[in-house]
Structures are given as structure tokens and as C-alpha cells.
Amino acid sequence: MEVLVSQSYEEMSLTAAGMIADVLNAKPNAVLGMATGSTPLGVYKELVRLHREGRLDFAQVTTFNLDEYVGLPSTNSQSYHHFMRENFFRHVNIAPGNVYIPSGTTSNYKSFCDWYEQRIKECGGIDLQILGIGSDGHIAFNEPGSSLSSRTRLKTLAKCTIEDNARFFDRPEDVPIYAITMGVGTILEARSLLLLATGENKASAVAQMVEGPVTAMITASALQLHPSATVLLDESAASGLKMRDYYDWVMKKKPGAPPM
Numbered sequence: 001m002e003v004l005v006s007q008s009y010e011e012m013s014l015t016a017a018g019m020i021a022d023v024l025n026a027k028p029n030a031v032l033g034m035a036t037g038s039t040p041l042g043v044y045k046e047l048v049r050l051h052r053e054g055r056l057d058f059a060q061v062t063t064f065n066l067d068e069y070v071g072l073p074s075t076n077s078q079s080y081h082h083f084m085r086e087n088f089f090r091h092v093n094i095a096p097g098n099v100y101i102p103s104g105t106t107s108n109y110k111s112f113c114d115w116y117e118q119r120i121k122e123c124g125g126i127d128l129q130i131l132g133i134g135s136d137g138h139i140a141f142n143e144p145g146s147s148l149s150s151r152t153r154l155k156t157l158a159k160c161t162i163e164d165n166a167r168f169f170d171r172p173e174d175v176p177i178y179a180i181t182m183g184v185g186t187i188l189e190a191r192s193l194l195l196l197a198t199g200e201n202k203a204s205a206v207a208q209m210v211e212g213p214v215t216a217m218i219t220a221s222a223l224q225l226h227p228s229a230t231v232l233l234d235e236s237a238a239s240g241l242k243m244r245d246y247y248d249w250v251m252k253k254k255p256g257a258p259p260m
């Protein structure tokens with residue numbers, strides 16, 4: 001796992017967008033795993049800017065989103081379908097048929113989840129998965145206790161997540177209680193992982209993810225099992241890390257290392 005601490009949210013977002021651009025430039029038909037939430041907004045803004053400047057082409061790209069609330073139609077302004085459309089997809093030249101987001105309104109969740117897993121495989125697997133982290137240490141909606149080999153399925157959201165998400169809804173009782181989410185096992189199959197975290201309220205979850213034991217209680221800790229995981233943080237999200245000097249040292253010395 002590589003840990004890279006940026007001076008600000010903006011710098012972190014630019015770094016992440018640069019890494020995604022590198023993947024697309026090397027493989028124009030790459031499959032990207034997309035995340036929602038406040039954290040990746042800066043990354044999407046920068047990717048859109050690069051696209052508008054003619055430096056990034058999404059014509060052959062396929063995307064799979066991590067999760068969606070159960071019960072919200074794609075037209076609902078709090079659905080992740082709406083979030084992705086407004087913050088990213090409508091601003092770039094991605095083919096609508098190449099965009100996959102879990103359905104929050106399917107009549108058969110089991111078969112939808114199986115189909116979603118199958119589609120990821122048929123598209124060649126995810127090259128780069130973007131991730132956020134919940135204050136309870138979740139990745140996607142894999143709440144504490146989720147199996148580290150879980151697949152796409154229905155989850156009941158933890159109270160902590162419901163409270164965190166209440167800021168986006170008019171009334172607390174409007175926050176969905178269930179979600180459809182890629183599993184930890186699904187996420188670990190992506191060829192590389194890029195997790196972003198910003199702000200003091202993520203510091204404890206980040207420290208447990210990077211420096212704690214691998215445990216289903218902090219599903220983000222499963223990143224320790226992945227051969228190519230990068231964690232991008234701002235200063236406040238990194239404030240709970242004990243080995244911070246070491247991570248800075250490694251990143252500083254990396255350019256001088258012999259090529260692999």
C-alpha cells in the first residue's frame with residue numbers, strides 16, 4: 001500500500017485525477033470503478049476539465065459504480081445515478097451504454113447482483129477502482145462485519161452511515177436504510193485501487209485501515225491485501241497515522257529507485 005499525503009484537498013484531487021488520466025492514456029478502453037460521496041467531487045471536476053481541454057477521451061471507457069441506495073429511482077436527486085450524471089457523465093464523452101450503476105429499484109436484487117458481477121467480468125474486470133472511506137471504515141457500503149470476500153449484494157446501512165448521509169436529505173427519515181453494493185471481494189479483484197480521504201472525521205478510520213489489523217470490522221483494511229493500492233490523503237485525514245514520516249520518506253525516495 002502506498003500512502004501519499006497532500007497539502008490540501010485540491011492537491012489530492014489533482015494527484016488522483018493525474019493517476020486516472022495516466023491509466024486512460026495507457027489504455028483508452030480502460031474499465032474504471034467509480035465512487036460517489038463528497039470526497040471524489042474534486043477528482044471528477046479535474047477529469048472534466050482535462051476532457052474539455054481535449055486532453056482526456058472517454059469514448060472507449062467503461063465504468064462500474066460501487067453502489068446505489070435501495071428504493072431511490074435514478075431520477076431522484078439523491079440517487080447515485082443522479083450524482084454521477086450531474087457531476088461527471090453529462091460533462092464527458094462517455095457512451096451511455098458503457099455506464100453501469102447498481103439499480104436501486106430492480107424487482108429482483110439477487111439476479112441483478114449476479115448480473116452486475118457477470119458484466120464486470122465480461123468487460124475484462126476493473127482496471128482502476130476509485131474509493132472513499134466511511135467514518136466507520138467502510139468501502140462502498142461494506143459496513144462493519146461485511147465478509148472480506150463478499151460480492152455485490154444488498155446491505156443494511158449502519159446507523160453511523162445513515163447519520164453521515166443525512167446531510168444530503170431534507171429529513172432524517174428520508175435517508176435510505178438499504179443499499180446495493182459491490183462486495184469487498186469484488187473490489188479486491190480490481191487491478192489497482194485508489195482510495196481518497198479528506199478531513200479530520202476520517203482520521204481514525206484511515207489510521208485503522210492503514211496501520212490496524214485486517215478486519216471485517218474496518219472493511220477498508222482489506223486494502224492491505226491488495227498488491228496495488230494507493231491511499232491519497234489530505235493533512236487532516238492523515239493526522240492519526242503513526243508511521244507518517246516513513247510514508248513521506250518512501251514517496252520522496254521513490255523517483256530514485258531502480259526501475260522494476
Ligand code: PGA
Nearest residue numbers: 037038039132133134140
Ligand atoms: P464521503 O463518503 O466521500 O461523502 O465522505 C465516503 C464514503 O462513505 O465512502
